[in-house]
Amino acid sequence: MNKIQSVCNICSIGCNMDFYVEDNKIVKVAPTKDYIVNHGLSCIKGLNLDKQQTKGEVVKKPLLRDENGNRQEIEWEEAFELFAKRMTEIQDKYGKESVAFISSGQITTEEMALLGHVARNFMKIPGDGNTRQCMATSVVAHKQSFGYDAPPYTIKDVELSDTIIFIGSNPVISHPVFWGRVRKNKDAKIIVIDPRESETAKSADEWIDIKPKGDLTLLYTLANVLIENNWIDKDYIEKHSEGFEEFKEHVKKFTPENSFEKTGISKERILNLAKTIHEGKRVSFWWTMGVNQSYEGVTTAQAIINLAVMTGNIGRPGTGPNSLTGQSNAMGSRAFSNTTGLYGGGEFQDPIRRKAVSDALGVDESVLATKATIPYNVIVEKAIAGEIKGLWVICTNPRHSWANNSKFKKAIENLDFLVVEDLYADTDTSQFSDLFLPSVPAIKKEGVLINMERRLSKVNPIIPKEEGELTDYEIIFNIGKALGMGDLLDNWKTPRDAFELLKKCSKGMPCDITGVTYELLENHGEEHCIGIQWPFRENDVVHDNERRLYEDGNYYTPSKKVKFVLRDVSENPLATNEEFPYILNSGRGSIGQWHTDIRTRSIPDKFKKWPKESYVYMNPKLANKLEINENERIVIESINNSKAEFNVKISDTVKEEHLYTPIHYIETNSLTPSVYDPFSKEPSYKTVAVKILKKTS
Numbered sequence: 001m002n003k004i005q006s007v008c009n010i011c012s013i014g015c016n017m018d019f020y021v022e023d024n025k026i027v028k029v030a031p032t033k034d035y036i037v038n039h040g041l042s043c044i045k046g047l048n049l050d051k052q053q054t055k056g057e058v059v060k061k062p063l064l065r066d067e068n069g070n071r072q073e074i075e076w077e078e079a080f081e082l083f084a085k086r087m088t089e090i091q092d093k094y095g096k097e098s099v100a101f102i103s104s105g106q107i108t109t110e111e112m113a114l115l116g117h118v119a120r121n122f123m124k125i126p127g128d129g130n131t132r133q134c135m136a137t138s139v140v141a142h143k144q145s146f147g148y149d150a151p152p153y154t155i156k157d158v159e160l161s162d163t164i165i166f167i168g169s170n171p172v173i174s175h176p177v178f179w180g181r182v183r184k185n186k187d188a189k190i191i192v193i194d195p196r197e198s199e200t201a202k203s204a205d206e207w208i209d210i211k212p213k214g215d216l217t218l219l220y221t222l223a224n225v226l227i228e229n230n231w232i233d234k235d236y237i238e239k240h241s242e243g244f245e246e247f248k249e250h251v252k253k254f255t256p257e258n259s260f261e262k263t264g265i266s267k268e269r270i271l272n273l274a275k276t277i278h279e280g281k282r283v284s285f286w287w288t289m290g291v292n293q294s295y296e297g298v299t300t301a302q303a304i305i306n307l308a309v310m311t312g313n314i315g316r317p318g319t320g321p322n323s324l325t326g327q328s329n330a331m332g333s334r335a336f337s338n339t340t341g342l343y344g345g346g347e348f349q350d351p352i353r354r355k356a357v358s359d360a361l362g363v364d365e366s367v368l369a370t371k372a373t374i375p376y377n378v379i380v381e382k383a384i385a386g387e388i389k390g391l392w393v394i395c396t397n398p399r400h401s402w403a404n405n406s407k408f409k410k411a412i413e414n415l416d417f418l419v420v421e422d423l424y425a426d427t428d429t430s431q432f433s434d435l436f437l438p439s440v441p442a443i444k445k446e447g448v449l450i451n452m453e454r455r456l457s458k459v460n461p462i463i464p465k466e467e468g469e470l471t472d473y474e475i476i477f478n479i480g481k482a483l484g485m486g487d488l489l490d491n492w493k494t495p496r497d498a499f500e501l502l503k504k505c506s507k508g509m510p511c512d513i514t515g516v517t518y519e520l521l522e523n524h525g526e527e528h529c530i531g532i533q534w535p536f537r538e539n540d541v542v543h544d545n546e547r548r549l550y551e552d553g554n555y556y557t558p559s560k561k562v563k564f565v566l567r568d569v570s571e572n573p574l575a576t577n578e579e580f581p582y583i584l585n586s587g588r589g590s591i592g593q594w595h596t597d598i599r600t601r602s603i604p605d606k607f608k609k610w611p612k613e614s615y616v617y618m619n620p621k622l623a624n625k626l627e628i629n630e631n632e633r634i635v636i637e638s639i640n641n642s643k644a645e646f647n648v649k650i651s652d653t654v655k656e657e658h659l660y661t662p663i664h665y666i667e668t669n670s671l672t673p674s675v676y677d678p679f680s681k682e683p684s685y686k687t688v689a690v691k692i693l694k695k696t697s
């Protein structure tokens with residue numbers, strides 16, 4: 001029996017798993033014992049990685065829709081030619097930007113980079129990823145505050161903190177192995193800020209039951225209290241930050257007395273929380289989607305950064321304003337997808353970076369894309385308006401996951417040509433494709449993923465592909481060939497080639513990976529088998545492999561100082577009103593369910609303890625008032641003018657005027673409106689004004 005170590009390509013923790021293989025079949029999957037991230041632990045999703053493609057429509061050959069609307073198998077060569085012909089025809093007729101792509105944080109870095117080369121550099125089309133639904137807010141916050149999208153922490157920090165504060169984050173469900181690391185820290189005080197008593201709030205020392213989107217007011221009030229009491233690190237502020245005086249003035253108006261209306265948190269509790277932060281020697285703040293998915297997400301994330309900086313809780317063990325990522329390769333997509341910035345970072349217009357990147361790729365500067373992509377929401381709007389006619393969707397299921405998802409359906413119905421590249425032909429999105437391109441799961445491919453703490457780890461092929469099967473890398477490469485890229489693909493023949501190019505692009509950037517090699521990431525059982533965090537420059541050696549950034553107090557801004565960014569508190573553009581009096585919140589439902597449940601439907605039924613149908617949590621008082629019983633199917637209508645049905649689960653984890661629904665059912669996003677953060681364009685998924693209707697039939 002052969003044992004092969006590989007990284008789990010589902011969530012952003014990046015656990016390593018040992019796959020035991022006999023006669024080209026996986027006989028056992030077990031978490032790697034000595035891997036630095038998971039130390040022999042994993043969750044049910046990782047343990048079932050071998051089951052992918054055991055449920056759902058799996059095809060070996062591309063499917064093309066004929067005039068009668070039926071999908072027929074075609075040969076790969078025909079599919080590549082057809083892709084090139086149809087997309088080029090559309091571009092010739094309606095302009096270059098009448099075609100777009102939407103991709104993912106769940107393919108390898110090399111695949112993303114190649115896609116960026118084919119689509120952004122050669123086709124000159126806009127293209128965005130599902131990271132817009134997820135991490136865009138953190139990206140913008142980091143860039144504005146730190147000068148680069150560089151999260152400061154290493155996961156070990158959570159073991160070293162004495163005070164751990166989760167804001168809009170539910171790691172018990174969303175990051176179970178990370179939560180295991182939290183639990184290793186027996187001494188820390190754990191505080192959870194969340195409008196509902198999440199699984200993490202239940203396990204914490206204190207649950208701050210904030211009103212939805214009261215976070216910015218709470219954070220500004222805490223800052224004011226800390227400043228007024230002189231509980232701040234003046235020396236750090238002076239040496240390493242800019243904009244503090246303006247920030248100090250700005251937060252003066254946020255007092256514990258007047259913030260109650262917006263936060264629902266009493267004066268005493270706010271003062272106590274400020275005192276806890278002050279008394280902590282190593283305070284870490286961890287935020288996730290309860291912050292990012294908001295009409296004021298960027299500003300809220302920056303208010304967290306400000307709080308950490310002003311109390312000196314950054315760049316030291318056990319501290320940090322730390323954004324937890326979600327998908328296995330969100331960090332790869334942020335630095336290397338060629339969508340919102342050049343490979344390795346930097347604006348598309350920056351002449352110095354253009355030269356460095358074109359030299360690294362061995363191409364003329366004119367080959368590089370000239371501007372950042374239009375964001376996801378604009379791609380969807382342009383498709384609805386008929387300006388985008390061709391769309392290539394890769395490794396994401398937006399008909400289910402995009403905000404206001406019936407609008408996405410409208411967008412794809414309006415297209416001339418929809419191509420979907422996925423493991424399954426029957427996802428909510430694939431089923432609408434004119435051309436479906438089947439790719440193989442990660443157990444049959446190779447490449448690098450970058451986890452939440454900037455750690456590169458390698459996906460290794462566990463079993464061989466069957467005849468006729470292709471990886472995403474090969475599919476994208478062949479599309480490039482069919483489009484006529486010719487020698488522009490010479491340096492991109494294999495994932496390893498792509499990785500070497502990206503290394504060169506990263507040289508001298510904060511995410512410098514010039515010292516990383518496939519061999520270092522593969523050398524299992526040896527010194528370097530533990531993944532490598534960026535930056536890792538040529539000739540760097542791994543001495544401490546749990547590294548944080550900003551230990552020297554230098555940031556990536558021109559002044560090398562971290563910026564206090566501040567803005568006014570804003571109102572939800574679609575707030576509750578008399579007609580839509582309740583707030584519908586949404587997020588993860590269970591450890592075993594992943595997003596649109598396509599990847600997790602193949603988990604064996606005996607482990608599936610979660611409901612099959614869409615459901616909402618409703619407070620017993622509200623259920624009583626509306627005379628609704630447990631398991632009754634109700635209709636929820638949103639301010640977005642759409643309705644969907646849910647089973648009711650009565651639970652006092654939600655407040656009387658709130659509801660909570662998991663995202664793993666397509667009904668949820670039929671209710672979410674097209675409201676975005678103004679800076680990151682991330683959908684404000686979490687606070688939807690709704691009304692409740694009894695089902696009449």
Ligand SMILES: Nc1nc2c(c(=O)[nH]1)N[C@H]1C(S)=C(S)[C@@H](COP(=O)(O)OP(=O)(O)OC[C@H]3O[C@@H](n4cnc5c(=O)[nH]c(N)nc54)[C@H](O)[C@@H]3O)O[C@H]1N2
Nearest residue numbers: 168169170174193212213288289290326587588591594595
């Ligand atoms: N099992 C499982 N794990 C996953 C995923 C999955 O689908 N399934 N998805 C992965 C991905 S891509 C991501 S991005 C992460 C997401 O990880 P998390 O962000 O932890 O997950 P969510 O459940 O979306 O949201 C977290 C919490 O935000 C709270 N919240 C809502 N509104 C507010 C608010 O206004 N203020 C505050 N403070 N909190 C609020 C919600 O009540 C919820 O408990 O999970 C990753 N892990």
Ligand SMILES: Nc1nc2c(c(=O)[nH]1)N[C@H]1C(S)=C(S)[C@@H](COP(=O)(O)OP(=O)(O)OC[C@H]3O[C@@H](n4cnc5c(=O)[nH]c(N)nc54)[C@H](O)[C@@H]3O)O[C@H]1N2
Nearest residue numbers: 130133134395396397398401421422423586595596598685
């Ligand atoms: N209301 C609400 N909506 C949300 C959220 C929320 O909190 N509330 N969270 C948002 C967040 S944070 C995220 S990240 C998104 C996620 O939303 P999606 O990205 O749409 O969800 P997934 O189910 O992960 O879709 C991944 C798809 O990729 C396919 N796939 C898996 N592996 C491969 C591969 O190797 N190659 C290819 N080509 N395909 C593959 C799977 O079969 C699946 O169809 O949802 C967002 N939607």
Ligand code: SF4
Nearest residue numbers: 008011014015043046
């Ligand atoms: S916690 Fe995340 S990385 Fe680890 S096994 Fe589960 S899904 Fe995979």
Ligand SMILES: [Mo]
Nearest residue numbers: 133134326327
């Ligand atoms: Mo996400």
